[in-house]
């Protein structure tokens with residue numbers, strides 16, 4: 001597979017290339033336009049987010065994309081047309097309308113059962129395509145690298161290459177890896193490398209697949225996603241805490257999707273079980289489980305839908321652990337900026353941190 005240099009227009013990466021129109025719209029205002037942020041995309045004006053009189057840069061930590069050439073290697077189907085980056089005009093219009101200045105792009109893992117050679121080729125191609133796309137459009141996009149966690153030593157190499165050669169500052173992972181928990185000791189080499197390189201890990205669930213054959217997530221409500229996704233995140237984070245993974249790698253920084261699933265809304269039960277069944281819970285982590293939510297290793301996006309839910313999440317984690325997320329192109333929400341502006345009890349500095357300041361720091365923007 002050719003992986004060098006310029007990828008336009010005939011390379012395997014062309015599925016992620018900007019069109020000229022979208023590139024121009026993203027890169028610069030039209031000369032003579034009323035202001036640098038006033039041009040239109042599909043009729044929508046770009047919303048400038050202002051806090052306390054200051055225009056701030058907003059960063060969406062949870063946005064999806066796809067690299068078709070990588071999916072083709074394992075015949076993975078395209079989940080939604082909006083994942084494609086060939087024409088980003090609709091995406092940019094949505095970002096502009098919602099007041100999102102920068103999207104941190106991630107790719108949900110579909111390669112965790114691939115053999116080593118296929119996984120190596122897939123990740124190389126995918127990371128190079130994503131890196132090139134983001135480098136071409138640094139004002140609007142930053143990427144999370146991908147890695148083949150099912151081969152942990154390879155995954156560690158992939159992260160190292162992604163950071164040192166391709167310029168990534170983050171890496172995405174699923175909520176489990178082909179049936180194994182992220183806390184499994186098998187993945188220690190991967191976590192060690194993430195800690196060593198100081199990359200932000202974005203943890204995104206893919207449902208609780210082990211429950212699906214039972215039928216308990218069937219029926220109405222798309223429960224495989226509605227509760228299956230946050231449930232997987234809840235399980236993954238609980239194991240990372242209780243199995244001592246976060247103790248073993250104290251420099252690790254993980255941002256969990258969907259507000260951390262159900263964990264932050266019921267984390268006190270994880271403390272309570274230690275008092276309730278002291279002879280059945282060990283070996284124990286160094287701190288009470290709730291402490292891990294707020295001590296700097298775990299971060300959470302804002303996809304919890306209401307100011308009251310976000311207020312509670314912040315009460316459990318602290319405002320410094322929260323970053324806005326939209327889940328684009330999946331239309332779960334289009335109002336994350338207003339959610340943060342409308343959540344009670346936040347200082348201006350806290351709103352600025354949630355809207356983009358914390359993400360900018362973690363991703364080196």
Ligand SMILES: [Zn+2]
Pocket residue numbers: 062064204257327
């Ligand atoms: Zn998502």
